[in-house]
Amino acid sequence: MPDPLLQISDLNVAFETARGLIRPVRDVSLSIYPGQTVAVVGESGCGKSVTAMSILRLLPSPPSKVLSGSIMFAGRDLVTVPENQMQKIRGKEIAMIFQEPMTSLNPVYSIGDQIAEAVVLHQHVGSREGLRIAEQSLRDVGIADAHRRLREYPHEMSGGMRQRIMIAMALSCKPKLLIADEPTTALDVTIQAQILELLRKVQQQTGMSIMLITHDLGVVAENADVVAVMYASRIVETATVEELFDRPQHPYTQGLFRSIPKFGVTSKRLETIPGTVPNPTKFPPGCKFHTRCDRLNGDPLCSTVEPLLREVSPGHWASCHHAEHFAESPVTVPQLQHKREDYIPLATEVQA
Amino acid sequence: MSNFAATPADAGTDVQFPTSNVDVPLPWLAQVWKQSISQRAARFGLAWISVVAFCAIFAPLLANSFPIAIKMNGRWSSPFLHQLTATDVTLPILTLLCGILCFVRRIGFLSKIYTMLIATVIVGSLAFIFIRPPNTPRETYRLLERAGRLQSVVRTPIPYTFDDRLYDQFSADHPHPWAPSHDHWMGTEKFGADITSQMIYACRIAMAIGFISTGISVLIGIVFGGLMGYFVGIVDLLGMRVIEIVGAIPTIYLLLIFVAAFPDYRSIYLIMAIIGLTSWTGDARFVRAEFLKLRNQEFVHAAIAAGLPLRSVLFKHLLPNALAPLLVSASFGIAGAILSESTLSFLGLGIPVGDASWGALLNEAVSAGGGFIWWLATYPGLAIFLTVLSYNFIGEAVRDALDPKLRERS
Numbered sequence: 217m218p219d220p221l222l223q224i225s226d227l228n229v230a231f232e233t234a235r236g237l238i239r240p241v242r243d244v245s246l247s248i249y250p251g252q253t254v255a256v257v258g259e260s261g262c263g264k265s266v267t268a269m270s271i272l273r274l275l276p277s278p279p280s281k282v283l284s285g286s287i288m289f290a291g292r293d294l295v296t297v298p299e300n301q302m303q304k305i306r307g308k309e310i311a312m313i314f315q316e317p318m319t320s321l322n323p324v325y326s327i328g329d330q331i332a333e334a335v336v337l338h339q340h341v342g343s344r345e346g347l348r349i350a351e352q353s354l355r356d357v358g359i360a361d362a363h364r365r366l367r368e369y370p371h372e373m374s375g376g377m378r379q380r381i382m383i384a385m386a387l388s389c390k391p392k393l394l395i396a397d398e399p400t401t402a403l404d405v406t407i408q409a410q411i412l413e414l415l416r417k418v419q420q421q422t423g424m425s426i427m428l429i430t431h432d433l434g435v436v437a438e439n440a441d442v443v444a445v446m447y448a449s450r451i452v453e454t455a456t457v458e459e460l461f462d463r464p465q466h467p468y469t470q471g472l473f474r475s476i477p478k479f480g481v482t483s484k485r486l487e488t489i490p491g492t493v494p495n496p497t498k499f500p501p502g503c504k505f506h507t508r509c510d511r512l513n514g515d516p517l518c519s520t521v522e523p524l525l526r527e528v529s530p531g532h533w534a535s536c537h538h539a540e541h542f543a544e545s546p547v548t549v550p551q552l553q554h555k556r557e558d559y560i561p562l563a564t565e566v567q568a
Numbered sequence: 569m570s571n572f573a574a575t576p577a578d579a580g581t582d583v584q585f586p587t588s589n590v591d592v593p594l595p596w597l598a599q600v601w602k603q604s605i606s607q608r609a610a611r612f613g614l615a616w617i618s619v620v621a622f623c624a625i626f627a628p629l630l631a632n633s634f635p636i637a638i639k640m641n642g643r644w645s646s647p648f649l650h651q652l653t654a655t656d657v658t659l660p661i662l663t664l665l666c667g668i669l670c671f672v673r674r675i676g677f678l679s680k681i682y683t684m685l686i687a688t689v690i691v692g693s694l695a696f697i698f699i700r701p702p703n704t705p706r707e708t709y710r711l712l713e714r715a716g717r718l719q720s721v722v723r724t725p726i727p728y729t730f731d732d733r734l735y736d737q738f739s740a741d742h743p744h745p746w747a748p749s750h751d752h753w754m755g756t757e758k759f760g761a762d763i764t765s766q767m768i769y770a771c772r773i774a775m776a777i778g779f780i781s782t783g784i785s786v787l788i789g790i791v792f793g794g795l796m797g798y799f800v801g802i803v804d805l806l807g808m809r810v811i812e813i814v815g816a817i818p819t820i821y822l823l824l825i826f827v828a829a830f831p832d833y834r835s836i837y838l839i840m841a842i843i844g845l846t847s848w849t850g851d852a853r854f855v856r857a858e859f860l861k862l863r864n865q866e867f868v869h870a871a872i873a874a875g876l877p878l879r880s881v882l883f884k885h886l887l888p889n890a891l892a893p894l895l896v897s898a899s900f901g902i903a904g905a906i907l908s909e910s911t912l913s914f915l916g917l918g919i920p921v922g923d924a925s926w927g928a929l930l931n932e933a934v935s936a937g938g939g940f941i942w943w944l945a946t947y948p949g950l951a952i953f954l955t956v957l958s959y960n961f962i963g964e965a966v967r968d969a970l971d972p973k974l975r976e977r978s
Contacts, residue, residue, distance in 0.1 A: 272873055276863075278801055307875030314873075320866035324888040329676070333884075334874040385874065 218553070220247035220288075221425050222271070222393055225549060227285035227295075229263075229270050232278060238496045240266040242449045244285070245525070248393065249553045253419065253426040255440035255457070257433065257472075261493055263449040264429045268395045270295075271427075272306055290392070308338040311386035315398040317378035321370035327354070328366030331385045338389045353388040354381070357414055376407035380414065387418060395427045400435060412439055433476055437461060442552045445469050448494055448504035451525060455532040456554040465534035467511045503537065511538050525550060600892055603969030610965030613958035620955060624771035625663050628656045631726035631765035633706040639719040640712070647709060648724075650702065654695035655772070661691050678884070706732035726753075728762035730769035730924040735760075745932075748943050755943040757932050767947055769924040774955055777840055777909045778902035784844025786898050789851025794882055794890075796852070797859025804856070815849040820908055822846060827917040836919045839912060843905045854897050858890030892970050899963030903956040910952050926952050 229241035240263040248254045256264045269275045271287055271294060287294040290309065294302070314320040322330055331353060332346035341349070347366060354362035357380045370378060379399060386394055396415065400408035416439060419426055428439060436443055436457065444454040445466065453466040464470045471489040491508035494500055500507050506518035515537065523535040526545035533550040536542060604610050623630060634647040665687050669680045706729055712718050714736075728734070734744075734756065744760040746752055754763035796807035823842050827834055862868060863886065871885045912918035913927025921928075926948035933944035 274869055274872055276800075303875045303877060305875070306873055312870070312873040314866045314870060316866050320870045322867045322871070322885050322889070333880070334876065337877075338875060382870070385870075 218249065220551065220553075221250050221252075221290070222246075222248040222427075223286075223288040224267070224271070225286050225288070227267065227270065227287065228283040229266055229275070230281050230283050232281065235497050239283075240449050240496060241270065243524070244446075244449075244451055245549045246444055246451065246454075247549075247551045248425045248427055249555075250392070250425055251419070251423045252441045252553070252555060253416075253428055253439055254442045254444065255428045255430060255436040256444050256446060257430060257436055258446035259431055259493060261496070262446040264446050265397055267446075268312070268397050268427060268429050271395060272310055272312055273302055274312075304338070307334045307386075307391070308389045309391055310393045310395065311389065311391040312395040312397065313379070313382045313386050313399050315401050317375050317382055317402060320382055321378055323370055326367050326369055327373075327381055331381070331388050334385065335388050349388055350384075353384040356387065356418070357381070357384040358410075359384070375403055376410065379403060379407075379411055383411070383414060383418070387422070390422060391424060393425045393427065395429070397429045398431070399428075400432070401430070408435075415439070433472060441554050441556050444550075445472070448499060449496065450504065450535065451533075451550075452505070452536070453532075453534040454525070454550045454552070455534075456552055457556060459532050463529075463532070465528055465532065465539040466505075466536045467509045467538075468505050469534075471508075471510075503535075505536075511536075600966065600969040604962070604965035607961075607965045607968070609961040613961035613965070616954050616958040617962070620771045620951075621775060623768045624775045625659045627769050627772060628652060628724075628729075630724055631728060631730065631762070631768045632724040633709070633727060633729040633732040634704075635709055635721045635723045635727075637722040638709065638712075639721075640717060642719070647704075651704065652699065653701055654692075654699045657699055658688075658692050658695045659772075662688055665691075677888075705735070707734070707736040710736055726762065726764050726768070728752075728765045730761060730766045731922060732762065732765070733760040734762070745941055745944065754947050755941075757929065757944060763929065763943065763947060766924040766929060767926070767951060770926045770929070770948070770951070773836060773909065773919060773923065773925045774906050774951075777836065777843070778905050778959070780837075781840040781843035781847070781905040782898050782901040784841065785848035785901060786851050786894060788844070788848040789853075789897075790855050790887065790894070792848065793852035793855030793857075794859055794887065797856040798863055798882055798886065800860070807852075807856075811849045811852055814846065817846050819843060819846045820911060823908065823912055824915070824917060827912065834917075834920055836909075836923070839909060839918065840905075843908055847901060847904065851894060851897050851901070854893045855887075855890055858893060859886055862886050862889055892966070896963050896967040896970065899959050899966065903959035903963070906952065906956055906959075 224244055224246040227241055227244045228239065231238040231240060240261075242263075244263070244267055246254065246256070246267070256267065258264045266275065266280075270280075270282060271289075273294065282295050285295065289305070292301070292305075294305070297305070321327070325333075328347050328350050331350035332343060335341065335349045336343055336346040339346075339349070351362045351366055354365055359365055359377065359380055365373075370381075373381065379402075383399075394415075399415070400411050403411060412435060415426060415428075418424070426439075428435070430436060440457045442454065443457050443460045444451045445460075445468065446452065447466075447468045453460065453464065453469050460469065461473075464473055468489070471487075474487045475489060477486055489508055490510070494504060494507065500519070502517075502519040502522055503509070504522070506515075509518065517537050521537070523537050523542070524547050525533045525535045526539075526542055527548050527550075528534050528539045528541050528545045531552055531554070533548070534542070605614070628648070628651075629636075632648055632651070634651045636648045637644055637646050662684075666684060669675070669683060672680075675683070709718070709721070710727075713721055738760070744756050745758050746756040748755040752762050752764065754767060756762055757766065792807060792811075796804045819842070823839060826838070826842060868881065868885060871881050876885070909918055909925070910927030910930065913925045914930045916931055918927050919925045929944055929948040930952075933941050933948075
């Protein structure tokens with residue numbers, strides 16, 4: 217079994233605020249293998265973006281602080297590498313695209329200048345060569361008339377175009393890992409599909425890994441190989457995408473699936489998970505989900521002992537006292553080297 | 569789901585985005601420029617500043633005791649060229665360079681500024697080392713002309729240098745200062761120098777004091793405020809205290825004390841430095857506020873995530889976006905600096921005696937002979953008033969253009 221490209225082990229991140237210590241990431245372990253797409257799913261504030269930001273150390277410090285854990289990437293621990301090395305990893309080996317394409321490009325520089333700046337920095341080429349590479353990467357993400365676009369400014373582009381440009385910028389240095397923090401949330405559905413397909417196409421061509429952060433299970437179903445579900449700063453369930461969609465074990469995951477509208481089924485109201493996400497300054501004791509859980513509610517075990525991730529069946533980790541075989545399962549670090557093969561073919565392939 | 573998605577290549581060609589259309593908004597700074605210049609007051613301000621700048625740059629061509637060209641003993645020569653000082657040479661060269669750089673498109677804005685700064689230092693120091701005009705008496709060519717030695721003379725519009733004290737025209741019956749006349753449009757001052765000429769050369773001090781002291785304060789403000797706004801926390805806390813302390817120092821009194829305590833070191837550059845070193849707090853506050861606002865924008869995160877070094881994040885990505893409010897503060901700062909210098913010169917503590925300055929002329933309006941000399945008060949006073957007003961107009965127009973609430977109304 218090859219080593220994972222990225223191995224997060226027992227990561228704990230805290231924010232020191234006036235109201236006390238907030239811990240948006242607790243004991244998170246996650247591995248990403250080369251060429252894999254790992255989706256991190258969860259509702260707003262569950263800690264998925266913070267996990268992603270801590271990989272690149274983008275969180276402002278103070279107030280944020282890594283309490284414990286390690287993030288191994290290509291033999292280095294990203295939690296402890298010095299800042300000057302981190303700068304060489306950012307953009308060159310790990311790139312990131314953000315949720316809001318309207319604000320993630322600098323309004324005062326032309327597209328070409330913005331892409332070329334990082335290219336010149338990381339690939340040690342001259343500015344003319346940098347612009348040429350920028351033009352090529354614009355073409356790679358399907359932007360027509362790339363040469364002219366180089367000299368245009370972000371405000372001249374639509375949201376979908378900007379997100380393509382962000383992807384072009386992220387891919388221009390050929391990173392090994394791309395962190396996509398809700399890359400399609402701010403886009404409308406057709407553009408969303410185009411962007412996701414673009415990501416998948418690029419992945420096929422370059423073999424990079426993608427960490428896909430989203431709250432859209434449809435996006436997960438289509439793109440991910442492995443899924444990690446986060447709730448209240450912990451990973452509550454992780455499995456391959458097929459396994460998770462077929463046999464969700466954690467009541468939160470099950471609730472998420474129930475709240476997706478089903479095609480052909482008419483119901484008056486969409487099902488929801490009752491209650492709200494607990495306030496991160498005062499999480500309930502025991503299982504963080506027990507206040508909203510519909511499974512065997514009132515079990516004293518749930519409200520006193522916090523369940524840890526256990527491998528309830530081969531390749532399927534869940535943290536619920538009432539998951540099948542939970543009590544006798546071992547506590548292990550989830551590692552899933554899975555690459556699905558049943559992709560819906562790319563539209564380009566269908567045409568061909 | 570992916571079946572209805574067009575291929576990326578198709579999408580790029582199908583969806584055409586308007587580019588040369590009127591609907592496309594201008595870049596933000598261009599919008600601000602257009603907004604502010606559309607105001608009548610700002611146009612007036614800009615026009616007056618241009619006049620002052622023109623006088624400052626081409627002063628020796630406008631007012632000079634030495635003719636541009638003479639024909640003596642059948643040979644043409646140019647005494648004017650031999651008499652140019654280092655400043656006279658440096659200013660037009662830099663203006664020319666600035667003009668050329670404005671039209672060069674291939675170089676980025678920041679590199680243009682760096683080029684300008686480096687050129688200023690090089691040209692300035694070369695000029696000051698190599699150009700040493702001979703100390704020819706100012707009236708030489710007037711005397712030659714009167715003696716009929718010159719076959720033809722081409723003079724500048726005002727044929728007097730600012731320090732030409734008209735020794736050849738001295739008469740005990742009609743002592744200086746002279747009232748405005750056909751020969752001396754704005755009269756002369758108590759030593760006999762032509763005031764029109766002094767007014768023109770004083771533009772240099774006015775421009776220099778405004779730009780250099782504001783330049784110093786903006787530079788300190790950017791670095792100080794930028795670091796505070798970006799690093800927040802303890803840096804911000806300590807920085808804010810320093811700002812409060814420096815902000816409590818009254819500039820004009822510090823200048824007075826300094827000039828009174830070290831009369832031997834009195835120089836215009838010292839005044840510029842003191843004004844610059846005490847008035848940066850407002851700029852620092854502006855930059856800090858902008859950086860605080862911008863540092864959580866996603867393009868800043870994206871810049872960091874792209875592995876760009878701190879220097880680039882701070883000065884290439886944050887600073888240009890924070891520049892606009894600084895422009896407002898700077899234009900008011902220039903006006904303030906000009907007023908400070910005029911005040912000092914009026915009190916007789918400003919620039920060294922012999923240099924031309926509007927404030928110094930004002931000073932003479934009351935001190936010479938005890939009486940009040942109207943032409944020594946009116947012209948420099950008007951010039952100071954118009955210049956300060958112009959900078960304030962410009963600053964206000966830029967501020968209005970930046971204010972989205974006002975923009976909607978217009």
